[in-house]
Amino acid sequence: MKKSIGAKTFLYPMPVFIVGTYDEQKKPNIATVAWGGICCSKPPCLNVCLRQATYTYGNLMARKAFTVNIPSETHVKESDYVGIASGRDTDKFAVAGLTPVASDLVDAPYIQEFPMVLECKVSHVLEIGLHTLFVGEILDIKVDEACLTENGKPDITKIKPFSFAMDSQAYYGTGPYLAPAFAIGKELKK
């Protein structure tokens, strides 16, 4: 039996993306974003959503560029910190002990210590309500060599991404392999 819990923003899984931008003085900034995901395959695009009041919103509107950095389980403390401090009055890279690297493709910094980064150029801006949705065209993905498969693809078991559970306000790791996609479902087609 299903019970109504009202109009809320619970959803599973919810990601933990660290968005890298430069401010007006080119100070590198990072902010945690749980609202976003891939949104187009051709051109490859992702979206992140931000409140107008955030420092990253202003940076994004001015620079039209950002990176999305994927943290490993070992970066849970840094990822959480980046979501509770503001770049207006803090150098979050310095406090978190992280190293900004200038992207060679977009006007934004990425995090050296994180295993994977997507470099994006803002292509669409959609104001929805309290949040604004930014679509970024993915110009490149860079992955730590140690986190690649033999075939040169990212390896989820080496990247060890985690997710955010809004219900309990907690972070959860990636669980065990369950089944092959585009394959296990064929059993029902017979």
Next chain:
Amino acid sequence: MKKSIGAKTFLYPMPVFIVGTYDEQKKPNIATVAWGGICCSKPPCLNVCLRQATYTYGNLMARKAFTVNIPSETHVKESDYVGIASGRDTDKFAVAGLTPVASDLVDAPYIQEFPMVLECKVSHVLEIGLHTLFVGEILDIKVDEACLTENGKPDITKIKPFSFAMDSQAYYGTGPYLAPAFAIGKELKK
């Protein structure tokens, strides 16, 4: 050392949403979508992204309503099947052994057997490229009573959502509890 792997659509974690819609004849349909997420808190909204060629795209454009159903680990086979068959020539509910329930709030069906559903009304349509992004205002969330905490919130450890790893084309479960959000990061503030 990071290695460039090109402009692709890899991202972690990637969700597995089952989108419920009605077609012109009011036949209930479901489709698997990995591209989407929460996109606004006020009003509460989520987005899903679809190719124009899909059956669900036409249903969404006509009905302006949909549900997002969150599967449990036990529904991995059904969720995969729903992503590889088309509603044009199949009754996917019937083949997957799932039961459509008419939403009382929006013109769309949801899946009785899945633990959680978000009922949405399309508020924005953004054409990006091969994919179109649909923003849906969340009018209500319904959760199986057995998957709620004592405080009436969804419980990730009971819902047992899973994610899609595009690299290896596989499904992965939810992993262990790692740390409290908006808390563990404070240790870096000192």
